[in-house]
Amino acid sequence: MSHRSLTTALTLYRGETLTLEEAATYSGVSPTKFATALRSRGIQVRDEDGAPVDRTPN
16 A cells, blocks of 8 residues: 555545545555544545444444
């Protein structure tokens, strides 16, 4: 995963241009790792319908 591809994927995901799976593929990581990267940057993970999802462990 390059820094540039991750940054671009994060931007496109935040702008709702890419889904989680698409953004993960674009950045070269698994959807789980991409979701972790989103959370670490304060970006909410969305459901595929666009609704925010909180999947943080209790």
